Amino acid sequence: MRNLDDIAELLAYNRWAHDRFLEAIESLDPEAVELEVQSSFPSIRATLAHAVGAERIWVARWEGSDGTLPDDWDDLSVAELREELELVAARQDAFLATLADGDLAREVHYNDRSGKPHVSSIRHMLVHVVNHATYHRGQLTTLLRQVGARPPSTDFVRYTRQPAAGGE
Numbered sequence: 001m002r003n004l005d006d007i008a009e010l011l012a013y014n015r016w017a018h019d020r021f022l023e024a025i026e027s028l029d030p031e032a033v034e035l036e037v038q039s040s041f042p043s044i045r046a047t048l049a050h051a052v053g054a055e056r057i058w059v060a061r062w063e064g065s066d067g068t069l070p071d072d073w074d075d076l077s078v079a080e081l082r083e084e085l086e087l088v089a090a091r092q093d094a095f096l097a098t099l100a101d102g103d104l105a106r107e108v109h110y111n112d113r114s115g116k117p118h119v120s121s122i123r124h125m126l127v128h129v130v131n132h133a134t135y136h137r138g139q140l141t142t143l144l145r146q147v148g149a150r151p152p153s154t155d156f157v158r159y160t161r162q163p164a165a166g167g168e
Contacts, residue, residue: 003101007126014130015089016162017154021140022082024152032147033078044143045078051136052081052088058129059091061110062122
């Protein structure tokens with residue numbers, strides 16, 4: 001991932017995959033979305049909230065702040081999380097529009113949520129966002145199966161086969 005076109009494609013894939021999972025989650029009964037499960041987070045909605053919140057925090061770091069989540073973040077509905085994800089996507093696009101390929105190597109200084117300082121390249125931060133989301137979509141796959149739902153297929157190669165992605 002050494003150029004902006006590659007990064008933009010990864011972010012487009014990430015959005016496509018998020019949308020497919022949101023559609024699957026939105027089709028569930030509210031009880032299933034909140035059902036307490038054995039996972040990193042206590043429910044499907046809580047797992048989704050973590051994934052969306054992480055993207056919000058990372059885009060804030062790209063923009064020059066450490067990023068925070070509202071106090072009521074853990075109470076947001078799936079519909080509110082979809083809206084937030086759309087806002088994050090717009091911020092990601094605006095940030096990418098400010099970059100040239102050479103900017104991907106630029107280092108960003110930021111603090112994690114516990115206050116510990118870190119330094120990462122923009123490229124690594126952008127790739128991390130997609131990798132982190134993929135990890136949690138894997139968890140959501142298992143959680144959807146636990147509530148009797150069929151998770152969507154979000155393999156990258158499936159995305160590339162979509163006409164909008166320039167595929168077959």
